[in-house]
Amino acid sequence: MGRTIVVNPVTRIEGHAKIDVEIDDADQVVAARLHVLEFRGFEKFVEGMQVELMPTLTTRICGTCPHAHHLVAAKCVDAVFGAAPPLAALLQRQLLNAGSIIHSHAIHFFALAGPDLLLGIGAAPADRNIVSLLRAEPDLAKRALRLRSLGQKIAEVVGGRGTHPITAIAGGMAAPIDQDKLGQLRTMATEALDLARIALDAGKSVLSSRSELIELLPLSSYDLGTVNNDVWDLYDGNLRLCAPDGKTAAEVTSTQYRDVMVEEANAFSYSKRVLFKLGGTEVDYRVGPLARLNACGKLPTPAAQAELEEFRTRFGHPTHQVVLNHYARLIELLACAELAVKLCNDPELTSTSIQTQPTHGPKSAIAHVEAPRGVLIHDYEVDDQGLIHKANFLVATQHNISSIDKTLRLAAERFWKKPEAEFVNGVEFAIRCYDPCLSCSTHQVGQMPMIVNVTRNGQVIRQVKR
């Protein structure tokens, strides 16, 4: 008799989900699936809206990474009106993005994954949270919260708001960085760099002492990340697909995404998965911190590059240990903090030449950026009035859905016979390596209830619910 385990809801990931684990008569796990239970329908909502509303409206797809939606929508409207932003605007956008990634990576590592890593997967559910972490590791937890605050405040100074920024517009940015703002930004970026260093060292020491944890979830996979002349880039560049052996399998621009990516729905989930067409075959792949480090030649800043070299020496290149996403996230945190300092020292940042006027009437456009969790694509077909005729969004978690399912299977094999709390958190731990944002993946958000069903031949034989 085959059986299915369902975990519902998954807390500490943004959005709603349920997990199914299917086992065979010999108690072997044959499949595991993440079900996303929320649906909003942004693609339809935006039809008929004025395209210039997109940079602010689409931030509402996700409150954790609104900056990524803001920037990719701004890149689209630049192209819609043929208005390439001046250098100062590009520097501002990159700084906004760096702040955003600092905020998102810091909150993920310490508030979402931190309790697993620092308190242990076996810790009681009621204690496995940021409040307990503040009690157990007060100095580190407070510094982490401070680091997140700094990232969000940098995003707020540049973006006009922390959550749901507003300043990126067609052709550039709407407000210059004056000397007062620059002073604030410099101070914050410098402090963020110190704290990112501390965070990375702390994370490394936790992971180094627990090699069994690092090797818990090995998953050989393709990786997709953005590179600009072989250098890791979060704002602009080509999409590079890296094969499991580390060779570049494909490299395309954002506008080619329709040729290489195909989405498929699943009856049991509101989130679609994405496949990459490679020659005659189709492959699934991973996106996000680990995928980006695997796909790039190098990082743009010296300290982060040194860390990447150490990472590659220790774990190989590419590495397929899913848990190393947490480590990769901290290296990116350091890279973004270094980048923020560098951008603040660029004299062009305070230029008041921040917007290019449109050069043509509205045309359809496609763009992508790297959101904290991976590749984010917006695609707008617009009419001659500049109204959205059709829109398409491919978000990070969607690209990761196949890999998440495979990783869930690994975790289920390991944990499904364990006591209830350890089992549920074991599978949640697997999901959280991807830091999935289910808000984004269904273009909607909600709480994260969790049920794990274990089924055998369609019969539920174990159900764990929290």
Added chain:
Amino acid sequence: MSKVQVSFEWLSGCSGCEMSIVDLHERLLDVLDAIEIVRLPILMDTKEYPKAQLGIVSGALRSEHDVHAAHEMRKSCDKILAFGVCAVYGGPQGAAYAHKPKELEEAVYQKNLTTRTNFIPNDGVPAMLPEGVRPLDSEIDVDLYLPGCPPHAYYVAQALKAILEGTVPEFGSHNVCFRCRRTMQPSEVVALRRSHDGPVAGDTCFLSQGILCMGSVTLDRCLAPCPQHGTACTGCAGPSENIIQEPHIDIRTEIANRMSRMTRIKREVIIQEMERRSKTYYAYAMASPVFRQKPTFLLRRWIEQGGA
């Protein structure tokens, strides 16, 4: 002093409201000292609905699950705070009001540019509400409201302070113009223009420049960042008190009155433009009964006729 027990629930929204609480930054630790969080799905592993004095609900009602969760919160909490524009007014997914649920699903799963499958998920996924999206108080009694998308941490702190002291937080007696430093002045502008139609003057009211700005009909729950950073207000916090209280006042008539007095653009032209582009100008509160109860609010017809 005993700590106030607080339970959080998150319906159909974006997590931005939760983030606005974390955006209390340094004050967050003080708040955590004053309250006991008994339920917080994004950060804690508690999945049931423990008893609490205050229930903070963000997000709109979108699915059967959301309706169930709303009732669980009402049962387990002494007071319910509707937090954010989605809970209060329906939020951006309120645009579902303009479509049949089937159309939304088709756009994502069947008539989508890069999707090759041709079916709508139906195996164990919660059904969407047939009426699209509803604000929280259409289902349960709400005691307190804090709109905003998200409300700025300044107002979150103010509201939490009021609640902890046992008083009712301010709903929002000012509109966005209250904090905007731009100057309203008469102009010879003869036609409406969009934000990308040429440079925008930094110190003059957008309405004076012929650009539709929602500031005068939108609650200040944000400290007015948009007009201070060179962009017009898009109305994300939801309609201001005068719109709610007066059945004959709507955002399009209110803006048209103001703008037509300051410019040479005719009132009727402004009203017509906002109706034609109603999905843009009612983007955050379309699902709210505040509008539906107005006799002249014909959003579905405008969308049909105007293409938007």
